[in-house]
Amino acid sequence: MTAPGVLLVMGVSGSGKSTVGALLASKLGWKFYDADDYHPEENRVKMGRGIPLNDQDRIPWLCNLRDILLRDVASGQHVVLACSALKKAYRDILIRGKDGAPLKCDETGKDSQPAEVKLLVVHLSGSFEVISGRLLKRKGHFMPPELLQSQFDTLEPPSAPENFIQVSVDKNISEIIATVLETLT
Ligand SMILES: Nc1ncnc2c1ncn2[C@@H]1O[C@H](COP(=O)(O)OP(=O)(O)O)[C@@H](O)[C@H]1O
């Protein structure tokens, strides 16, 4: 496959996004962003209190991430982004922005290419039981395991025509990394 500009490692809380994303970026020599680091304080406080985020909380956060991706891709930088991106509309924001890809203008002011980010979605998919077991063991994280059910309720797994692969979280980390790297070659 032609290498995408961005690998989006997505899934519910505890599915392994941060672990897998950081390792993939290191193997590929790509830049790594963990979307958790970009949540405004209000979002972190809300989740910390056990209240799930809603669209209003997530959309500005996703728009900010989209701006970061666009900037990096425009400068030729390849990126791995670990981000829940639970709904298709959220992934669309990362790819095309909130109002669909605005047209980029060239120096003459004429419209040229839409500013779409070429992105491969890696969906880390698993059962509630396996993932909640991992969350209960994870220490020092602001996200309470009690929010996992709402994450599953919100999740819209990627489907055609999205550019995606689904990888089971039942695999060990090395197998997950190998599967993604094989897809890229
Ligand atoms: N494939 C896996 N097999 C076993 N443990 C895993 C796997 N992926 C992640 N973990 C563990 O599960 C926990 C949640 O992973 P993490 O990367 O924090 O998930 P997320 O970023 O999606 O919330 C961590 O303790 C991590 O070490």
Ligand SMILES: O=C(O)[C@H](O)[C@@H](O)[C@H](O)[C@H](O)COP(=O)(O)O
């Ligand atoms: O969209 C959301 O509701 C959040 O982004 C959420 O999905 C994310 O999982 C938290 O930020 C916790 O972080 P972890 O995914 O690392 O548990």
